[in-house]
Amino acid sequence: MLSVNETVARMLEELADLEDLRGTRYKPSAYRRAARNIRHTEEPVTNLREEGTLANIEGVGDAIRAKIIEALDTGTMSTLETLREEVPVDITTLKKVRGLGTKSLARLWSELGITTLDELEAAARQGKIGQLDGFGPKTVTGILEQVEHVREAMNRWLLSDLETAAETLQQRLTQAAPIRSITTAGSIRRRCPTAARIHLVAVTKKPEATLDAFTNLAEAHNILDRSPSQATVELVTGTPATLTTTWETHHGGALLDATGAPAHLEDLQAHAQQAGGSLTPQGLEQDGQTHAFTTETSLYEALDLPPIPPELREGNGEVQAAAEGTLPDLVTLSDIRGDLQMHTTYSDGVTDIQAMARKANTLGYDYILITDHGPSLGIANAPSEDELYQQRDEIQEINEEANIDTTVLWGVEANIVPDGLDVPEDMLDEMDLVVASMHDMVDDASDRIEHALEAYPVDILGHPTNRKLNRRKGNRLDLDRIVSIAEREKVALEINAQPKRLDLDWRDAFEHRDRVSFVISTDAHSPGEMEVMRFGVDQARKAWLPKGSILNAHPLEELVTRLGA
DNA sequence: GCCGTTTTCGGCCCGACTGTTTTCAGTCG
Ligand SMILES: [Zn+2]
Numbered sequence: 001m002l003s004v005n006e007t008v009a010r011m012l013e014e015l016a017d018l019e020d021l022r023g024t025r026y027k028p029s030a031y032r033r034a035a036r037n038i039r040h041t042e043e044p045v046t047n048l049r050e051e052g053t054l055a056n057i058e059g060v061g062d063a064i065r066a067k068i069i070e071a072l073d074t075g076t077m078s079t080l081e082t083l084r085e086e087v088p089v090d091i092t093t094l095k096k097v098r099g100l101g102t103k104s105l106a107r108l109w110s111e112l113g114i115t116t117l118d119e120l121e122a123a124a125r126q127g128k129i130g131q132l133d134g135f136g137p138k139t140v141t142g143i144l145e146q147v148e149h150v151r152e153a154m155n156r157w158l159l160s161d162l163e164t165a166a167e168t169l170q171q172r173l174t175q176a177a178p179i180r181s182i183t184t185a186g187s188i189r190r191r192c193p194t195a196a197r198i199h200l201v202a203v204t205k206k207p208e209a210t211l212d213a214f215t216n217l218a219e220a221h222n223i224l225d226r227s228p229s230q231a232t233v234e235l236v237t238g239t240p241a242t243l244t245t246t247w248e249t250h251h252g253g254a255l256l257d258a259t260g261a262p263a264h265l266e267d268l269q270a271h272a273q274q275a276g277g278s279l280t281p282q283g284l285e286q287d288g289q290t291h292a293f294t295t296e297t298s299l300y301e302a303l304d305l306p307p308i309p310p311e312l313r314e315g316n317g318e319v320q321a322a323a324e325g326t327l328p329d330l331v332t333l334s335d336i337r338g339d340l341q342m343h344t345t346y347s348d349g350v351t352d353i354q355a356m357a358r359k360a361n362t363l364g365y366d367y368i369l370i371t372d373h374g375p376s377l378g379i380a381n382a383p384s385e386d387e388l389y390q391q392r393d394e395i396q397e398i399n400e401e402a403n404i405d406t407t408v409l410w411g412v413e414a415n416i417v418p419d420g421l422d423v424p425e426d427m428l429d430e431m432d433l434v435v436a437s438m439h440d441m442v443d444d445a446s447d448r449i450e451h452a453l454e455a456y457p458v459d460i461l462g463h464p465t466n467r468k469l470n471r472r473k474g475n476r477l478d479l480d481r482i483v484s485i486a487e488r489e490k491v492a493l494e495i496n497a498q499p500k501r502l503d504l505d506w507r508d509a510f511e512h513r514d515r516v517s518f519v520i521s522t523d524a525h526s527p528g529e530m531e532v533m534r535f536g537v538d539q540a541r542k543a544w545l546p547k548g549s550i551l552n553a554h555p556l557e558e559l560v561t562r563l564g565a
Numbered sequence: 566g567c568c569g570t571t572t573t574c575g576g577c578c579c580g581a582c583t584g585t586t587t588t589c590a591g592t593c594g
Contacts, residue, residue, distance in 0.1 A: 025577095026567085026576090027566050028566095029567095030566040031566075034566085034567085059566085063566055063567085064567085098592085098593085099584090099591095099593095100591095101591060102592095103592085104591070104592085134584090134585065134590080134591090135585090136586095138583085138584060348578090348594095376580065377579085382580095417580095439594065440581065440593085440594085441582085441593085442582075
């Protein structure tokens with residue numbers, strides 16, 4: 001289900017965590033570095049192995065190369081198996097408990113024998129953890145809170161991962177089942193940032209054989225449920241996946257029903273009932289008979305409505321807007337003309353500026369903004385001020401190259417630190433555009449952001465809440481206040497397109513959509529990551545944003561004017 | 566375990582923040 005590179009990367013990361021627990025030095029960071037670079041390598045390691053070029057990946061030497069080959073041949077690594085026995089800690093789950101790192105987990109394991117989330121919770125409740133030196137009451141209550149969050153997160157998955165899994169299922173079924181067509185519905189079709197399940201709808205004349213094929217797929221780890229027209233299986237990842245079968249004549253109603261959201265269907269039902277009808281998964285009941293629909297569009301039409309884009313179907317007034325003819329003209333991926341946040345080897349990106357520029361050129365972008373981290377983010381190999389000036393000169397040279405039409409802009413992702421930004425103001429003034437972001441979780445985030453936006457020439461507020469989906473909720477912000485300041489200071493809010501961020505959240509963007517401008521940026525750390533733009537566009541659409549609200553859907557001159565840069 | 570050499574060993578991203586301290590260790594990015 002996962003790509004081979006991702007699978008290998010995760011194995012190496014588990015190896016790193018387990019070695020960390022044993023107190024091994026340096027190996028963990030070597031494994032993590034290799035894992036990260038493998039994840040950012042576009043060519044599958046399977047191919048590199050054939051070519052004998054695995055060791056060309058930074059951080060991959062003889063030992064790790066042998067481990068990759070072993071993983072490709074056997075599906076695992078003997079070192080990993082041995083370590084799992086030696087260190088029987090469910091590290092993949094336990095490391096999600098924020099506040100507990102490998103040092104603490106190693107102690108909890110050796111001193112209290114804790115190896116699982118359940119054991120951690122029990123020990124915390126029984127007061128055993130609070131008795132250990134260095135574990136105070138705040139740590140214990142923090143652990144109990146985190147255990148709950150981790151439990152919730154274990155039953156939700158990122159949109160990007162679910163989409164990949166759903167596509168695999170679609171391909172398998174297209175080959176293995178007598179189906180006419182198959183569509184991904186549910187939360188994935190509505191482009192929700194995370195979701196609890198996969199829901200597919202297949203058009204077929206042979207539901208029984210189709211559902212048999214589905215439950216027999218290699219990907220179907222467990223069968224959870226089965227009826228004449230629907231089956232649910234559990235994938236290896238634990239994700240439930242449902243396949244609903246439908247006749248071609250009833251596809252519209254089935255797809256609408258499987259797509260939801262419940263709140264949208266309720267509003268639609270109320271609308272149907274006003275006209276004396278009633279909506280069912282089969283279609284529309286009216287005057288004692290059921291009308292079936294082959295497409296959603298014809299169903300909406302029967303309700304006297306224009307088709308409502310799946311992203312909008314959340315019960316946020318979209319049915320009323322559709323009835324009044326005031327649905328927004330949503331931004332699309334093809335509207336995007338540039339990308340305003342990305343990293344290079346000047347900080348924690350994996351390629352140089354030129355590689356990013358070439359990728360942007362093939363994407364047909366008018367412009368990109370290079371935004372390496374400001375000097376304070378040590379871990380990210382952040383550039384000094386001298387290096388940032390060097391970068392300016394390098395960008396100038398790339399802009400003179402004839403074979404790249406994309407304009408490369410010089411900027412920075414300045415870090416919002418307690419007393420402002422970590423880049424001097426006169427340097428920011430020289431830059432084309434400035435992104436400022438928080439990388440810490442703090443209580444006074446709103447105050448810091450306010451100060452940064454008012455005291456420095458900031459153009460874009462990057463990943464405003466600093467959330468990581470399924471990992472942490474993000475800083476609690478006074479968005480009303482921040483939006484007012486952004487409006488006044490001509491600062492755009494970023495919708496970060498990284499699948500693990502998608503920050504600002506679409507609900508917040510929706511609430512403030514009429515007051516402020518947005519940019520959609522990939523925050524790419526490799527050329528390939530520039531393609532996650534579509535996930536950000538999805539979120540903008542969920543927030544009802546038209547092209548006009550998205551600054552990087554416009555030519556550079558207009559962008560610069562609207563940012564007051 | 567990787568890497569780069571004044572080439573086969575000795576170094577290895579570093580600053581902010583938090584909770585627990587009584588002067589700092591562990592976590593996070
Ligand atoms: Zn950032």
